[in-house]
Amino acid sequence: xxxxxxGFGLGxxxxxxxxxxxxxxxxxxxxxxxxxxxxxxxKPLYFLDAINERYPMVMHGVSLSIGNTDxxxxxxxxxLKDLSERINARWISDHLCWSGxxxxxxxxxxxxxxxxxxxxxxxxxxxxVQDFLERRLLIENxxxxxxxxxxxxxxxxxxxAVAEEADCLLLLDVNNIxxxxxxxxxxxxxxxxxxxxxxxxxxxxxxxxxxxxxxIDTHDHAVVDSVWALYAEAVKHLGPVSxxxxxxDNIPNLAVLMQxxxxxxxxxxSALSESVQDQGGAHV
Amino acid sequence: xxxxxxxxxxxxxxxxxESGDIHHKVxxxxxxxxxxxxxxxxxxxxxxxxxxxxxxxxxxxxxxxDEDFYNDGVEYIAAYPSQxxxxxxxxxxxxxxxxKQHQDTAVLAEMARFEWALRDAxxxxxxxxxxxxxxxxxxxxxxxxxxxxxxxxxxxxNLEWNVPQLxxxxxxETGQIPFEQAEYPIPWLIWRNALKTYYRSxxxxxxxxxxxxxxxxxxxxxxxxxxxxxxxxxAPERVAGFISTWLAADLITALDV
Ligand SMILES: [Fe+2]
Numbered sequence: 001x002x003x004x005x006x007g008f009g010l011g012x013x014x015x016x017x018x019x020x021x022x023x024x025x026x027x028x029x030x031x032x033x034x035x036x037x038x039x040x041x042x043k044p045l046y047f048l049d050a051i052n053e054r055y056p057m058v059m060h061g062v063s064l065s066i067g068n069t070d071x072x073x074x075x076x077x078x079x080l081k082d083l084s085e086r087i088n089a090r091w092i093s094d095h096l097c098w099s100g101x102x103x104x105x106x107x108x109x110x111x112x113x114x115x116x117x118x119x120x121x122x123x124x125x126x127x128x129v130q131d132f133l134e135r136r137l138l139i140e141n142x143x144x145x146x147x148x149x150x151x152x153x154x155x156x157x158x159x160x161a162v163a164e165e166a167d168c169l170l171l172l173d174v175n176n177i178x179x180x181x182x183x184x185x186x187x188x189x190x191x192x193x194x195x196x197x198x199x200x201x202x203x204x205x206x207x208x209x210x211x212x213x214x215x216i217d218t219h220d221h222a223v224v225d226s227v228w229a230l231y232a233e234a235v236k237h238l239g240p241v242s243x244x245x246x247x248x249d250n251i252p253n254l255a256v257l258m259q260x261x262x263x264x265x266x267x268x269x270s271a272l273s274e275s276v277q278d279q280g281g282a283h284v
Numbered sequence: 285x286x287x288x289x290x291x292x293x294x295x296x297x298x299x300x301x302e303s304g305d306i307h308h309k310v311x312x313x314x315x316x317x318x319x320x321x322x323x324x325x326x327x328x329x330x331x332x333x334x335x336x337x338x339x340x341x342x343x344x345x346x347x348x349x350d351e352d353f354y355n356d357g358v359e360y361i362a363a364y365p366s367q368x369x370x371x372x373x374x375x376x377x378x379x380x381x382x383x384k385q386h387q388d389t390a391v392l393a394e395m396a397r398f399e400w401a402l403r404d405a406x407x408x409x410x411x412x413x414x415x416x417x418x419x420x421x422x423x424x425x426x427x428x429x430x431x432x433x434x435x436x437x438x439x440x441x442n443l444e445w446n447v448p449q450l451x452x453x454x455x456x457e458t459g460q461i462p463f464e465q466a467e468y469p470i471p472w473l474i475w476r477n478a479l480k481t482y483y484r485s486x487x488x489x490x491x492x493x494x495x496x497x498x499x500x501x502x503x504x505x506x507x508x509x510x511x512x513x514x515x516x517x518x519a520p521e522r523v524a525g526f527i528s529t530w531l532a533a534d535l536i537t538a539l540d541v
Contacts, residue, residue, distance in 0.1 A: 035370045040409035040436065043479045063369040069289045076369045101296045105366040106329055107336075107374075110295060118288050145324040146310040150287055183321075185313060213315040216324065 001198050002169065003091055006056055008265055009244035010257060017047040019254040024054060027261065031244050034061040038079045052087045059089045066125050066139070067098030067112045077132050091201065093138035093171045096122065096159060111144035114151040114158035119165060126166035138201050139163065140171035143179040143217035155180060156194035163199050170195060173204035174231045175223065179215045188230050192237050203243035205231055205264060220249035222260055228267050235271035243268065298322060299329040300365065333361050333374060340375045341399045343454045347392060356385060375400065391445040391463045398447045401439045405476045408437035413534035426541040430503040433538035437476035440486070440494055442469035448483055477534045489513040493526050
């Protein structure tokens with residue numbers, strides 16, 4: 001049901017283009033931000049092609065606006081499809097959110113109300129997109145800061161219902177689960193246990209900004225210990241899933257990011273060996 | 285109307301004007317009120333878009349200073365909400381906005397025009413240029429009707445202010461220089477060669493010639509045109525000189541006989 005795993009990845013950022021070409025870091029794959037390459041030409045596409053010659057890539061977008069009530073933007077989808085062919089993208093992901101109305105784009109990942117109406121609306125649109133792109137999409141959980149009075153179910157029940165009805169794959173962002181768990185006062189383990197395991201194709205890991213009473217998903221810090229701990233739980237529960245680190249602001253040099261990359265591999269490896277022991281499968 | 289659409293209307297009204305009934309549609313927690321939670325989204329909306337403006341207009345930002353850039357940014361967002369799937373194009377109306385907003389500081393709108401042209405050159409489409417050899421294959425008789433296609437990154441701007449010099453001083457951090465207005469607008473050429481973006485000023489006849497090329501005029505029409513500035517006998521040599529400069533800078537992507 002799932003696509004083959006790619007191992008461990010990093011987000012491709014322009015700050016690292018040259019260092020990647022100069023040093024060919026031991027990264028299994030890169031995730032690109034699709035919109036950065038939906039341009040006519042120049043530097044972005046030059047480096048994309050050069051790096052793509054050496055690494056498998058997946059595409060991660062922010063403009064699908066799958067929860068919008070405006071019609072789907074087929075011009076955008078065609079550009080996504082062309083880009084995916086150009087780089088042989090192993091998969092394409094975007095967020096379970098909405099981002100604008102009546103032609104205005106708020107450029108934010110706004111949460112949806114968790115209602116049967118929204119499940120139906122979003123699942124129908126995902127199916128249209130999947131038909132157009134001729135592949136299954138990965139849908140990602142977002143960080144959120146409000147609860148709507150309309151909502152009738154938990155976020156993970158909503159995510160699961162959408163995934164089942166649309167028959168899509170999931171990108172579980174472990175940091176977003178953590179952020180939303182603090183903001184909405186739920187147990188992040190309930191979330192991990194509540195999603196369809198067979199659909200989880202990828203994880204995101206990222207840093208955030210903690211304001212005490214609430215957390216904002218800013219991608220401008222290293223991954224914090226509590227998110228590493230939750231990632232370990234995710235690995236124990238969901239098994240080995242392709243994972244990567246997102247860093248969008250306050251971007252360190254590649255060598256520093258590679259240390260975090262190694263940490264991700266270690267956390268995953270030790271969680272896997274622990275879960276084997278828990279299941280009594282290890283021989284001492 | 286569907287519940288979903290109704291909620292999205294309320295939220296968009298909140299983001300765009302911090303008004304409406306969204307407060308009745310969201311819940312707070314014991315620790316964080318609905319107001320605080322909604323403010324996170326209103327702030328994110330503003331800051332993300334203003335950051336995008338700043339990325340595309342670093343020198344306009346420097347000339348205005350943080351506070352004015354922010355305040356103008358807020359007004360710009362209200363006047364020209366983003367209509368494109370990519371935030372890359374959000375700033376496309378800033379020149380127009382600044383021309384109205386700062387009528388007595390016209391250098392700001394010109395800086396916006398210059399920076400937007402640089403931005404466009406940066407990711408304009410990649411087209412392979414033709415070399416001098418291509419020109420050598422043109423038979424003498426064909427020169428009269430010869431037409432040229434320029435690289436998609438090429439733009440020609442007429443600037444009244446010393447905007448490129450101001451831009452360079454800000455970019456290279458060589459210290460503030462005063463605004464200066466020229467007696468006549470000065471033509472500037474912007475282009476990208478390989479991955480690097482360039483700009484230079486143009487003599488008035490070269491500016492006319494490059495605009496004529498963009499309009500699809502032929503070599504002989506261009507020669508006739510530049511006679512306004514140079515002697516008729518010298519015109520073909522002058523235009524051939526421009527063409528060889530453009531070829532050397534990889535500005536010409538096709539010859540059409
Ligand atoms: Fe994410």
